[in-house]
Amino acid sequence: xLGEIKVGRCSRQCYREKRPLKEGEWYYSVVLHNDDDExxxxxxxxxxxxxxxxxxxxxxxxxMPVAGEKKMVLAPRAVLIGLLRQMEDMPxxxxxxxxxxxxxxxxxxxxxxxxxxxxxxxxxxxDATTSGPPMMHLEVVDDGSTIDVAECQIAKSEAESLSExxxxxxxxxxxxxxxx
Numbered sequence: 521x522l523g524e525i526k527v528g529r530c531s532r533q534c535y536r537e538k539r540p541l542k543e544g545e546w547y548y549s550v551v552l553h554n555d556d557d558e559x560x561x562x563x564x565x566x567x568x569x570x571x572x573x574x575x576x577x578x579x580x581x582x583x584m585p586v587a588g589e590k591k592m593v594l595a596p597r598a599v600l601i602g603l604l605r606q607m608e609d610m611p612x613x614x615x616x617x618x619x620x621x622x623x624x625x626x627x628x629x630x631x632x633x634x635x636x637x638x639x640x641x642x643x644x645x646x647d648a649t650t651s652g653p654p655m656m657h658l659e660v661v662d663d664g665s666t667i668d669v670a671e672c673q674i675a676k677s678e679a680e681s682l683s684e685x686x687x688x689x690x691x692x693x694x695x696x697x698x699x700x
């Protein structure tokens with residue numbers, strides 16, 4: 521199993537331009553594995569971004585918060601699980617659904633389980649599973665129910681638009697969530 525990498529918060533400074541990032545400014549963050557066998561985060565302004573430096577393990581695009589702007593938080597876990605279930609009947613959303621499943625997996629709201637027929641499969645079952653995309657079989661941690669999600673290949677050119685679509689689906693204003 522992969523371990524987690526601890527990454528610090530945004531430095532609020534452009535690594536390349538050596539200047540503070542401004543309110544509302546878009547910036548890019550990268551995680552690198554440095555010579556000291558540690559992980560390093562670097563933040564770049566949009567103007568200072570020339571793509572991920574060599575040796576980058578991952579990168580993402582963010583926006584600096586604006587004073588007085590409402591804080592956005594991830595929707596409650598029951599809402600996210602419900603959304604994953606609803607998207608099953610939306611084949612045009614397969615890639616977004618797959619990414620949502622990966623987010624839920626990362627947050628440990630679901631876990632991967634072996635397929636529904638973990639015993640030996642008949643030839644008809646084996647043929648049926650090879651004709652479609654590979655499936656990820658998930659168990660909801662809270663109630664033990666299962667969800668199957670088709671695994672998808674995502675091109676670099678699709679990543680940003682899918683990320684934006686997911687953000688719109690998954691985040692809401694903190695004030696919209698009722699405290700129990």
